[in-house]
Amino acid sequence: MDTTPERDRPAVAELSDLRDAIVEVLTSLPRPPSRLRIQAADVGIDIRWEEEPGPARPVRDPAPAAAVPAAGAAAPAPQPAPAAEPEPGPVLVAPSVGVFYQAPSPGSEPFVTVGTVVEAGQQIGIVEAMKLMIPIFADRAGTITAVLKPDGTPVEYDEPLFALAEQV
C-alpha cells in the first residue's frame, strides 16, 4: 500500500496554514510590500517596503492629502498659478491635535513665513496640547511656499500646516 498520501497530508495542511497566515499578514498591511520573508522554524516574518525613489518622501503622500477636503487642496498659491497644474509639493502636518502657533511666543516673529528657506530639523511651528508645547520640525530642507493655518487656530492630528518646495 502506498503511504505517500498519508505522509503528504500534514505537509499540505501546513502549507495551507502558512498560506492563510501570509494572507492575514498581507491584509493587515497599509500597502503592498516589496519583499516578504517567511521563516517557518522559530517563526519569523520580515516585511520590507521600497523607499520611494527620487525626492524624500513627504510627511504625507499627496494623494491622501488631496482626498481630505481640508486645507491641502485649498492652500493659497503664493504666486499666480502657472499654466500647468503644479506637482503638489510635500506638506508638513500637525503632530498632534492642539492649537497651532506660528511663533515661539505671542507678538514675536513667526518661525517661518512664505519664502523662508528651512533646513531639515529646523523648528517651524508649535502645536500646543494641554499646555504641552510640541515643536513642529521640518523633516527636510526646502522653501516654505504656504502657511496653511492661521496663528492660534485649533488643528487636528495630521492636518496640513505648511507647504514646502524642496531644493533641487
Place this chain on the structure above:
Amino acid sequence: MFDKVLIANRGEIALRVARACRELGVATVAVYSTEDRDSPVVRYADEAVHIGPGAARASYRNIAAVVEAARQTGAQAIHPGYGFLSEDADFAEVCAQNDIVFIGPPAHVIAQLGDKCAARRVMSEVGLPVLPGSHGPVVSAEEATALLAEIGYPAIFKAAAGGGGRGMAVVTEPREVVTAYQGVTSESLAVFGDGRIYVERYVAAARHIEVQVLCDGHGNGVHLGLRDCSVQRRHQKLLEESPAPGLSAQTADRMGQAAVAAALAVGYVGAGTFEFLVDEDERFYFMEANCRIQVEHPVTEAVTGVDLVQQQLRVAAGERLALRQADVVPRGAAIECRINVENPDRDFAPAPGVFDEFVVPGGPFVRVDTHGYPGYRMPAIYDSLIAKIIVWAPDRAAAIARMDRALAEFRATGRAIHTTAGFLRQVLAEHTFRDGTHTTTLVGHILHDLAGRPAGPAATRPEEGAPRWARKHPVPHS
C-alpha cells in the same frame, strides 16, 4: 443636562453612546484615529476630531489629545465607553482639572477599585464575601507557595492592575507556582505597566454572575438585576444573559443588595458592575468591580427597560436617580452574543479584512449594536468585536430560539473574514447551556470536543482569502 458630550471611544460603543446623547438632545463629538476615519460614528456624530494615528496609546489612550479635542469643541463632558481611558483614574483627574465632567465614578474610586488587590480588601471590609487568598500583593514565588499551602489548590494568580482576561494563570499543584508567578508578573508588567499580582482560590466549575448597579451623586443607588457571563473562552466573555438562569430569587436579591451597599460604601457614582463567582451551592464571592459601562449592558437594558447610557449621562450631569429599587422590575429573558471577527478554527485568531457583505438580523425583539457595514474595512489593530446581537423573549427557551434565528440571519463575508457567529450557535445548542446548568468550563468542553473531530474542508478558498493586490502581486518565494 449637558449641551455637548465628547465620546472618547470607537466602534460600536461610540455609536451606542452617540445614540443615547441624541435621544437626550445632547450634541456629540466623536474622536477618531487615522485607522477609524471610515467608522460610522465619525459621520453620525455632530462633530468629529482626528486625534491621532492608529496606535491607541497615541489616540484613544492619549489623554492630552482627548482633552484637547474636548476643549476645542467645547464639550462639557467626556464619555469614555469601555476599555481605553474608561478606568483610568489619571484621566478622570485631568478631566476634573480642565472643568470637564468625566462620565464615570470619581477618580479616587476608580483608583481604589482598579487595583483588584485593593478592591478585594476594601470589598471584604464593607461586607462582601471574597475567596480565600492573599491580603495584598504577593511579592515572591516563595510567599505564594507558603500562602497556597494554607488556602489550597487550585488557585489563580491575577494581575492587581488586570482586566479583560489578561494577566491570569491557574495553578493546580506546587511545582507550577514559580512558572505561573513569573509568567503573570511579567505579562502584567508588559500589558498593564504594573507587575503586582495577587492570588486567590480558583473555583473551576463556577458561574460568573455580575450585578449591574447605578448610583447617583446624592447617595442613592439601585441594582438592575444580574447578568450571567459564564460562557467564556479564556476569561473572555462570548455570551451574556439576564436573569442568571436557575439562580434562586433569594440569592439574586442578596447579591443585588450586597453590591449596592458596597458601591455606596465606597462612594461609587454612575453605572458600575460587581462581578461574583457563584458556586453550585449558590455561595457568591466578590471578584472585581468595573467602573464603566460594560459590553454586555444591553441585556440589562432589555429586561429592565432602563437605558443605562442615558442614566450615566443624567447622573454625571448631577441629576438624582429617578428610579427606586421597587421601580426595577426585570421581565422575561435577554441574551447577548458578541460577534467577533475571529476564526474559531484557528484558535480564535483575529481574522479581519473588508466586508463584502454585512447583513444584520432583524425581526421582533432583536437589537444589533454594530459599527460594521458592507465595504467596511475592519482594522486589525483594535479588538475584534464587530457586532453585538441582543434578543429578548418572555422566557429563556424562547430567547435561545430567537437568538439562534438571529445568528442564522447574520451574514458577514469578505476576503479573509471569519466570525464567531457559527460557533455561538454551537454554544446555544449545548444541552448544559439549554438547561442553564453550564459553568465557565462550557466553552473549553465544546472546543475540546471539536478538536477530537476530523477537520472539515478549508474555510476559504485561496482565491477568496487573498486581498486583491496580493493576488496581483503573488507572494515571492523565499
